[in-house]
Amino acid sequence: MASKTKVLFVVTSNDSLGETGKPTGFHFEELSTPYYLLRDAGYEVEIASIRGGKAPIDPGSQKARGENAPSVERFLDNDDAQTRLASTKPVSEVAASEYAAVYLPGGHGTMWDFPENEALGRLLAESFESDRILASICHGAAGLLAARLSDGSPLVKGREVNSFTDAEERAVELDKVVPFLLETRLREQGANFRGADNFRPIVVKDGNLLTGQNPPSAEPLGRQMVEMLNSSASQAAE
Numbered sequence: 001m002a003s004k005t006k007v008l009f010v011v012t013s014n015d016s017l018g019e020t021g022k023p024t025g026f027h028f029e030e031l032s033t034p035y036y037l038l039r040d041a042g043y044e045v046e047i048a049s050i051r052g053g054k055a056p057i058d059p060g061s062q063k064a065r066g067e068n069a070p071s072v073e074r075f076l077d078n079d080d081a082q083t084r085l086a087s088t089k090p091v092s093e094v095a096a097s098e099y100a101a102v103y104l105p106g107g108h109g110t111m112w113d114f115p116e117n118e119a120l121g122r123l124l125a126e127s128f129e130s131d132r133i134l135a136s137i138c139h140g141a142a143g144l145l146a147a148r149l150s151d152g153s154p155l156v157k158g159r160e161v162n163s164f165t166d167a168e169e170r171a172v173e174l175d176k177v178v179p180f181l182l183e184t185r186l187r188e189q190g191a192n193f194r195g196a197d198n199f200r201p202i203v204v205k206d207g208n209l210l211t212g213q214n215p216p217s218a219e220p221l222g223r224q225m226v227e228m229l230n231s232s233a234s235q236a237a238e
Contacts, residue, residue, distance in 0.1 A: 004233050006044045007225075008099040009035070010091055010120060010143065012109035013049045015056035018177050025056030026107035029215050030137050032071035034103060034222030035081070041226045045084075046099075050113045050120065052090030058107045061215075092119040096126035100229055106138030106164065106215075111178045114143040115185075121146030128155055128208065133228050137212035137221055138164045142182055144211075145189060155209075157190030162204040162211040165195045 011026040031047075038045050049055045062068065065076070075081045096102070102124060104110070114120060124147040128134045136144060141163035147155035166183040169175040187193050196202035201216040203224055210228065212221035 004100050004229075004236060005042065006046065006099050007038055007101045007103060007229070008094060009045060009047045009103050009105060010094075010123070011047065011049045011055045011088070011105055012107055012113055013051035013053075013055065014109035014111075014113040016112075017108060017174075018112070018179065020177055023056070023059055024107065024109045025058040026061075026105050026109060027138060027215060028057050028061040028072050028075070029069045030061075030105040030107065030140070030218045032075040033069065033218040034105075034135075034137075034225060036071050036074060037219070037222035037226055038229075041230070043100075043226070043229060046094075047084045047088045048091045048094050049088040050091055050117055052088055052093070054086045055088050056109060058109065061107065090119075091117065091123060094123065096123050096130065096132065099127070099132065100232065101133035101135065101225060102127045103225065104136035104140030104143045106136070106140040108139055108174065108178065110139045110142045111180070111182070114140075115145040115180075117143070117146050121148060125149055125155055131208055133208050133210065133225065133232070135210040135212075135221060135225055136163070137217055138214050139182060141186065141211055145185060154189040154191075156186055159191060159209055160194050160204050160206040161186055161191040161209070162194055162202060162213050164214055165198070167195075168198050168214060171198050 017024040166181045203212045
């Protein structure tokens, strides 16, 4: 039986930006901002990754101390949070039934190890089909590509979905580095893609599926996750 107070974050284990030799990983603020919104609301957050162990941070998402978003600074100062990040569970060892929600932070690393990962795909499909909350932000939506429902159809087919857009990928000049363009691939799987202007916050909700576009969307997405979890808990208590 799922805990009504536990949320699972799944992050990338990939620390290399394709063939460039440049480091990548997960986007720090996309993890830390929802992490503390959930924690401060009374929810427990566990962190898993594709391979388990220490999760790589995209160096482009972490600045010198004192210059980061408040949630990043708070995370860096918190020994418990640091321990969770250094000892993530492999995604193959977690069960959807243990969590009220699953969240996929972004970062370019996800583009290489999320889309074809069978364990991640199963986790997301099982979570979605059992009416648990499923959320992603930015490149985290690459994980949704791995999910097939019990009838074999893509999880995103026919659903309103959002992610880092093709225009944003071109704007950061990584459209020729990533293995594919995420918005295009989501559309190819049948998603009804709803994007905003470059680097503007937007969160798209379709039933128990919640998707955000970019780092500025992290706070509104985290707040909406809390609202959905609170609502689900209230309904269960009635």
